[in-house]
Structures are given as structure tokens and as C-alpha cells.
Amino acid sequence: MSEPIALARITATPAAREAIRLLRAARGGPVMFVQSGGCCAGSTPMCFPVGEFLIGDIDVLLGEIDGCPFYIDKRLDQAWHQEQFLLDVAPGEPEDFSLPAGENLHFVTPSPTCVQL
């Protein structure tokens, strides 16, 4: 199922893990993350009920956080050349179809240079 932790390219802050725990509890099941690009809310991770977004051969699994998979489009992955991703939460509502990370919060993948791991 999940890749060995050593290979995971995604980690999460305690705040993100807590948001996932609450989402799981509220929804009765895991969620999934897909890194986005492009217009408006681009460059933020979209969060959906697990299975909502159809994963294809073009998608790369970066790892799982507490049973919730995190994917990125292979083309974005190549263009971004970012090895390690960190999932965090930030104030404000999510955009487009993403689930929120709690009341007035949304998930983010900040630049690794911006955060202290």
C-alpha cells in the first residue's frame, strides 16, 4: 500500500496531520491530495475524499500521510524539480473544489526554503 517512509517525498506538519485527523473523523474516511498548478489557486494542493480524483499513469505518488495519499502530475513534478514536499495549513478558505483544512483554513505546500522542517 503505502511506500516505505524512507522513500516518501511528502511530510506533514503537526497542524496538517491534525487537520487530516479531523477531516477523516468528520468524513468517516481518508482523503487524498493532488498538487495543483496553473490559474488562480494553482500551486496549492487540492484535497478530496479519497478516490474522488481519478489517478492516471501521469500521476506520481509522493507518499502517504496517515493513510492519505499525495500525488503530483509527472509533468509538474519534472518542471518543479522539488525533491521534498511539506504539507501544512494556512489561514483562509481553499479555492476551487478542494476540501478545507478546518474552519477558515486550507492546505498548502510551502516552499521548502520557507519552512523549518
Place this chain on the structure above:
Amino acid sequence: MKYVPPGLPGSIVSVEPRYENFIGGKWLAPTHGKYRLDLAPATAGPITEVADSTPEDVELALDAAHAAKDAWGEASATERAEVLNAIADAVEKNKDMLAVAESWENGKPVRETLAADIPLVVDHFRYFAAAARAEEGRSTEIEKDLVAYHFREPLGVVGQIIPFNFPLLMAAWKLAPALAAGNCSVIKPASPTPWSILKLMETIEDVLPPGVINVVTGPGAEIGKALAANPRIAKVSFTGETVTGRLIMQYAAQNLIPSTVELGGKSPNIFFNDVMAHDDEFLDKAIEGLVLYAFNKGEVCTCPSRALIQADIYDEFMARCLDRIASIKQGNPLDTDTQLGPQVSAQQIEKIASYVDIGRHEGAEVLIGGQRARVDGAEFADGYYFQPTVLKGENKMRVFQEEIFGPVLAVTTFTDDADALAIANDTLYGLGAGVWTRDGTRAYKMGRGIKAGRVWTNCYHQYPAGASFGGYKISGIGRENHLMMLDHYSQTKNLLVSYSTKPLGLF
């Protein structure tokens, strides 16, 4: 001049304490009775409350649209065009009011909404009114007594999901062709900008048959899927980021309906050395053409966010551009002198700051700006202002590859035409591009060589109705802004009619 913020004494924009959904020509409270605050990005203060809708409200809107679709679909092109023209007239009559509402809710400078957004809304409705009138079916004499007649028929009820960056203009881009082709719409505005379209509905409700346009506000996670995946829509159109774009197409595939998606860009703006051959009006236009990255605070899918400048003019050309950028006036979006307003939300400004940081760490040089801006006026202390920023680097850097959606320009140099073309096309996206040169042959060849749906040539950021707009590569599928949209919003009925009395002779 300075316009008074909506809702304050003396403002030309009235604000109710709360706005309901616009469904079936009526203002309907959300089923669950919940509302959410709508904020002004200049002050981070509330403007009003809007409906925090749920899937039940989407169903009510679809009920209303389905109740209206037969009469609207069967209305003559003349009648539909009259309604579209009446919408255009009503918007034109209320141009300043809508421009101020749009500016205050989105943060874009009112000089832009007065000069571009609202006049273009008017233009789009008039263009598609005319297109509907001029539309003709085709007939073919297949054989002497066998004729194929082709009629365009409406799809029925369409679902439309629009972004926050041009709330009213994107609504017009999607609504005008859908209505012209005889469809009814259920439209969901973006979460940060739900209100200005409700002001638009107030403006046009008297000229609009009930149910033809239905507006449902609320979070995408809650009502986006309820609309986009709904088996009662015959088409879905969406403008936004790539993952939700894929999700939209996935839902459309499951329902076997068409979709159009517009998903952003990282548009190159190419300046050849001959732009500096003379110090004249054209050079001045080219300099402005580079600075247009700050148009609408850079929150534009076609933001010319990668400037490619021929190496031998780089120093002098960039110096003149930086002078122009340094003189950009930032501040109150309702001041007609303001050129750069606040970003639409706290989320956007944090993302922009993060990208500038990424650029710095990748070795990009900050030529100007680079941080949050403080603007005059205590009321704007919490506004989402970012300095107009220029990063110099090279095209493989993330700030050249990712859409930042802010007033951040990534600039690099090129040696010759082939180099310019290679850099321009080294991107996942293909929505817009700009080419600046005095050489017509070079302009043509570059324009044809760039893999993008729109190549502005010796201009940028013009959006007239009649010029098609849409993406190559992962920037999307489908076109907007052109009468070919009538195709996107209709289906073809063929009557194959025999005028011969002779049997086939097979049975």
C-alpha cells in the same frame, strides 16, 4: 478622483447586509440558512454576507433552469438577441456602479474596471447578440433530390464555474455565448468574489427571463461537484487550476457531456532588439507592454509573467522598464490614479511571497520589489498589497515555470530568434504570448511558432470580443470570446430529407 467604498454614505454602490442566491428570477435564501462573509481585499474588512449554499441549492437552481430552458431555447434569435442587448444596455447604464463594486470586491484598480472589465462585459453581450442574429444553418444538396439540412440546437442547461480574477468579465465570457445559443445557465462564482455578480443580477433582473441565469454562491468543495457532476447539466465550463480542471473533465466523462476548461499559463513576452531602433511612441508602447505584467495585480491567466529580452538591448531596455515599474502607484483601488491594487486574498499574497523566496533561493536576482507593500491610508494597513516585483534568472527556475498569479515578473535574455522560440515554448502551458518587433516577417514567424492559443503581436492584454481565446498544451481545451463558442454551446441537428419518390430497391 476617489470613489466612496460600497455601502458607505455617498457611495454609488448600495450594499444590502446579506445577499441570497439568484434562482428563477428570485432571490432565494440558502436551504440551510447559512451565510459567509465577503471581504474587501483593500482593507480585509467585510463588505456583506452571501449565501453559503449546499447541494440542495444547486438542485433548486437546476429546477429553475430546466423550467426555463424550453421557452428560451425556442425563442427566436431575434428575441434572444434583444435580451442580450438589453443586458448590455443595463450594464452600460450602470457602468460606474458595477466598476466600483468589482474593484472593491476584487481589489483591482477602478481605472481598469472602468476602462476594461465593464466595457468588455457590454461588448461581449452585444457581440453574441449580433452573432446569434447572424447565425445561419447550412444545407447541402447531397444529390439532386436528397438534401442535408443542419440546424444548431441548444444543449439545454449548462453549468459554469468562474474564477476570482475577472468576476464579471468571466461571467460575461461564459454567459453571453451560452445564452446566445439558447441555453440556460447555473453559474457559480469563485469563493473570494461572489458579490459583484449578484450586483450584476440586480442590474439585469428586470430584462432577464426568469431561470435563464441562476447564480449560486458558496464553497467549491460543497457545491462545485454538485453542479459539475450533476446529470442534469448538458455541458460544463470551468476556469481555474489544473487539478480541478481534470476533475471537471472526469465528471463530464462520467456523464458523457462536453466540457471546456481554461487552466492558466506562464506566458512569455518577447522583446526583440529592433524595438529600440528608435526612441518613439512604439518603444514607449513596448515598455508599457512589459509592465503590463502588473495589470490586474498579475492575477491574470495570461499574465505576461516571463519577459524574454534580446541580450544586446537588455540593459538599456530593462532600465527604462524598471523606471516605469518604480513609478507604479499602489493604493486605494477606488482611486482612479491607482495602478496597482491589493491581491484578492490573504492566501494569494502568501503564495506570492513564497514564490519570491523560492526565486531568491534558486539564485534569481530581485531587480525591484520583492515584499509586501505598505500603502498610504490607515484603512489599508491590513490590505493584501505586494510590491511590483521583477526577478532576473533563467527559464529552468521554478519562478519561470509556475504561475505565481501576482505582480511578479521573471525576466531573462535570449540571443536570436531560435533561442527566443525555444525559451518561449519551454513551458507546460500555452495560453498567451507577446511578441514585440518592428519586423513583420519575424513577428509572423514567431507568432506561428509559439505554442499558445493567443499571441499578442505588438500589443498585450487586449480582450476584444471576436478574437478567440484559449489554451494550447495544459492550458486548457476549448475557446472563448469568439462566435465559434456558439458551436461549443450547441449541438447539430441534421435533417436528411429525400424529395424523391423512388424506393431504394433493397427490399
